[in-house]
Amino acid sequence: MKILVPVKRVIDYNVKPRVKSDGSGVDLANVKMSMNPFDEISVEEAIRLKEAGKAEEIIAVSVGPQKAQETLRTALAMGADRAILVMTDDEVEPLGVAKILAKIVEEEAPKLVICGKQAIDDDSNQTGQMLAALLGWGQGTFANTVAIDGDSIEVKREIDGGLQTVKLNLPAVVTTDLRLNEPRYASLPNIMKAKKKPMDEKTPADYGVDISPRLTTTNVTEPPVRQAGEKVEDVDALVAKLKAVGAI
């Protein structure tokens, strides 16, 4: 079976985002960009399923600017077999991405789509669930462990109270949480090999779906800054201070 893995190019998770002074957004000029960390976990899980003989082909797909190519090359270097770049300089909302992905699913007929649970830029946590809805598939969100068994997949999910296991008929959508796996680094030989792996370039228009935004961002501001308080010398001073502010 085929596995489709959507990946997003986002600000590197180690970079502290800076809000532009005109309130139009976050300054991404000359900022290090990387693959969304949850998407790395998705790519890794797809590779592990392939290595375990549960999948034959892994297709990485990204909706984004020309530079999202680099993100797809990273996925290829990790072990994806081929890539599709749906190129657009416009910001595409999760609903729009889900609509494009649904069309790609129609063309490629994967049995499993593995998405990151959220992108660390817009923190929406929507695309996988929306894709499952559009396709009429089951969804296993916030996956901690997955196990494919014939025509179904068991997904152990990280939920607020602990863990929940659900069984989904394939095809299905899974979204990844942090504990699913630890993604590998691409080796240098694999990075070289990835350059020769096929990458299709498409545009949203090729899929004929309406991705015009439904939300308008009218302003972006810095959150209120918290001021550092004071340091105390020892535990006695800490206890006194806690009592003084009514904390205990």
Added chain:
Amino acid sequence: MKTLVLVEHDNTNMKDATLAVVTAASQLGEVHALVVGSGCASVGEQAAKVGGVATVHVADDAALANQLAENVAPLVASLMESHDAFLAPATTTGKNIAPRVAALLDVMQISDILSVESEDTFTRPIYAGNAIATVKSSDAKKVITVRGTAFDKAATEGGSGTIEGVTGAGESGLSSFVSEEIAKSERPELTSAKIIVSGGRALGSSEKFEEVITPLADKLGAGIGASRAAVDAGYVPNDYQVGQTGKIVAPEVYIAIGISGAIQHLAGMKDSKIIVAINKDEDAPIFQVADIGLVADLFNAVPELTEKV
């Protein structure tokens, strides 16, 4: 505007997360609540008492016992024919169901709102809360998840909503519930605890975490949290994680022990009223947000603190 609020519950008790959503919904218009579950009549009664709730729709069906998104979303989508906005708590339940509803309605969801500016404009955190975006929705119907710490809790008494039964579409046939491992604890839940004691990687092992953090939490009647590093290292289960992609908390007092303060962690706790940090690295970023900091070896300081509080 008629709103529909997804009630968070375990088929017996309504969860506190619901109350902030009711407050957010009441800023938009009339509040209708939806209880989806099995054997959940008592939850419907609790929801009807919440201040400001006009009607409670109760869908009581064995197929809805575990609130699988595949079964719940079509029911919500059909109820949305007569409502203008669907609001769910930004819990794992809400985050699982709401986007599925949004896609069925062809609506772009507004995730994790912090405030209601007008009936189509909201603020929400982006980039791990390092920026706050004001967004205006052009969709006719709204689908929203609500950050629990950003809204006051509605009163649990005083309301007199009418209870109406609704029927779902039954089993989707797409998914089924297998099992659940829910931690049973006498401790306050993280998202509603007044005090949280939270531990990081510096604890070094699950034994040390238990030995150092638990007695302090017990003495303070506190909830226990952890940084992602401590969860990844296996010191504590996933449901302890506080941060951008874990739980968002805002207790009266947050005591961060051996937590350096990565931006992803700060995103989950920086709205706490008083932040206390104990860390041996005086340059740890956690001290930049802490109201009270103690530079010390936690293995000495925390037991001493436990003894003296």
